[in-house]
Amino acid sequence: MALLLVSGCRSVPDEGGGGAPIVIGTANVLTHLDPAGAYDSGSWALYSNVYQSLLTFEPGAPAPRPDAAEKCGFTDSGLLTYRCLLRDGLEFSNGKRVTGTAVKHSFDRILRINDPLGPGPLLANLESVEAHGSVVTFHLKTADATWPSKIATGAGSIVDPSVYPSDELRTVREVTGSGPYVISSRSEDRIDLEPNPRYQGAVPGGGGAPIRIRYYQEAQEVEAAWRAGTVDVAYRGLPSATLAKLDENSPDLRLSIGQSTEAHYLAVNLRRKGNPLADVAARRAVAALVDRGHLAGTVYGRTVTPLYSLIPQGITGHSTAFFDAYPEADPRYARRLLASAGIPTPARFTLGHQSGTAALEAKELERQLEALGVFEVTLVEEPDWPTYQKRYARGxxxxxxxxxxPDFPDPETFTQPLVGPDNVLNNGFSSPEISTAIRKTQQQTDRALTMDQFRVIQRAVATSVPLVPLWQKKDYVVTRPDVGGGQYLADGTGICRLWELSRL
Structure with a gap:
């Protein structure tokens, strides 16, 4: 498979003009061009290049730095008021000025529209925004030391009020932003990007080389495109079996491998009537049946790492709460848990999943969960990602x-969005203990002093089991030998730095 992968002719652009773009092939789905309508990695990878936020992250940095802002900071010791001063002379790609009013509009509309697939949960602590000239002031409901990191994400994308409605998503297939790139053309499965000549911000020299992003439905399609020589970069798309056989020393490609903090979970819907998993004993039984090592080996060929807690390895505060509570797959213990709760076996439930490798993972989980007749699992496949999101949001x-x-490099990004009030999973879970611990972590500016509370959260999640952590990714970026900068496409900060790609 690896030999097939490195074969193929040099990539050439489909269209002429402006020099050959660097072509990226990915299965990372783009769900919406409007920042108020998407809260997923595929969409945010584009947002960090075509939109601009007040703050941004440098590679590997734990704290954000100014981008559209000249400076930002809390104005009170209570961490309730955060103020930013915009840079002078910022313009959107249509030539209109980036103003404090535009920033206020951008945040207000996310909360007003409150799209079920949008980033509203990340901004749930925002009470109001004020704009006076180039000064923007955020008033928070409760203390939040992570607010600077939150507005450095795709949720902080600044849009032009004249073309982005205040109460509904923009439906035209265009982007009007102030980021380092502009979209020069697009089709259903392709976006062409060119450097934005109006850009001013944290990226030195503005945008980089012209970029073409090709979106594929399946990992096998990305692999076929690489073998055919029609892409220069394979990013988040190659099949696990292929990745497992790649040779880092091959002269035919450049391979960047990093320990990603992207985590995968089996989430439980507590809102669904008749769901046996509404009983905590059944959820604990699920946790006691999962064999992560076998899952990582048989389905993913060791290209992922077993995960035993809510917060993944590489993020400060990571623990092994699920290993401590459920040290090995134990069907007999799972049966006893159901018996003690008076739940007849097999307990029947449906498990939603996507197609491709996710279907293989679901099949393996089905096998594990049905051991000794503890559960009877009905698999429900939904290949389309936006539809899948809507289906699980509807319960x-x-x-x-x-x-x-992760939205940003802090354990907060795995707690409030996933197990806090109004979490993005829409699974009906709430816990006063966890909510209190989350608030305590948000009140601490010295993040090293939050570790005890994050461990409290992880132990509580392992006890109440609103979700079961399964594994975390390793980041693989494969480029042609003459393309550099692939290592910057995923560095744990949530920023996809297309401007770092270059021809060598």
Whole structure:
């Protein structure tokens, strides 16, 4: 498979003009061009290039730095008021000025529209925004030391009020932003990007080389495109079996491998009527049956790492709470848990999943969960990612498989969005203990002092089991030998730095 992967002719652009773009092939789905309508890694990878936020992250940095802002900071010791001063002379790609009013509009509309697939949960602590000239002031409901990191994400994308409605998503197939790139053309499965000549911000020299992003439905399609020589970069798309056989020393490619903090979970829907997993004993039984090592080996060929807690390895505060509570797959213990709760076996539930490798993962989980007749699992496949998101948000599955990419490099990004009030999973879970611990972590500016509370959260999650952590990714970026900068496409900060790609 590896030999097939490195074969193929040099990539050439489909269209002429402006030099050959660097072509990226990915199965990372783009769900919406409007920042108020998407909260997923595929969409945010584009947002960090075509939109601009007040703050951004440098590679590997734990704290954000100014981008559209000249400076930002809390104005009070209570961490309730955060103020930013915009850079002078910022313009959107249509030539209109980026103003404080535009920033206020961008945040207000996310909360007003409150799209079920949008980033509203990340901004749930925002009470109001004020704009006076180039000064923007955020008033928070409760203390939040992570607010600077939150507005450095795709949720902080600044849009032009004249073309982005205040109460509905923009439906035209265009982007009007102030980021380092502009979209020069697009089709259903392709987006062409060119450097934005109006850009001013944290990226030195503005945008980089012209970029073409090709979106594929399946990993096998990305692999076929690489073999055919029609892409220069394979990013988040190659099949696990292929990745496992790649040779880092091959002269025919450049391979960047890093320990990603993208985590994958089996989430439980507590809202669904008749779901046996609404009983905590049944959820604990699920946790006691999962064999992560076998899952990582048989389905993913060791290209992922077993995960035993809510917060993945590489993020400060990571623990092994699920290993401590459920040290090995134990069907007999799972049966005893159900018996003690008076739940007859097999307990029947549906498990939602996507197609491709996710279907293989679901099949393996089905096998594990049905050991000794503890459960009877009905698999429900939904290949389309946006539809899948909507289905689990509506509560159509008893349980479902989902992944989570960090919004910023802090454990907060795995707590409030996933197990806090109004979490993005829409699974009906709430816990006063966890909510209190989350608030305590948000009040601490010295993040090293939050570790005890994050461990409290992880132990509580392992006890109440609103989700079961399964594995975390390793980041693989494969480029042609003459393309550099692939290592910057995923560095744990949530920023996809297309401007770092270059011809060598």
């Amino acid at each position: 159509e599955f008893d349980a479902f498989l989902t992944g989570w990419s």
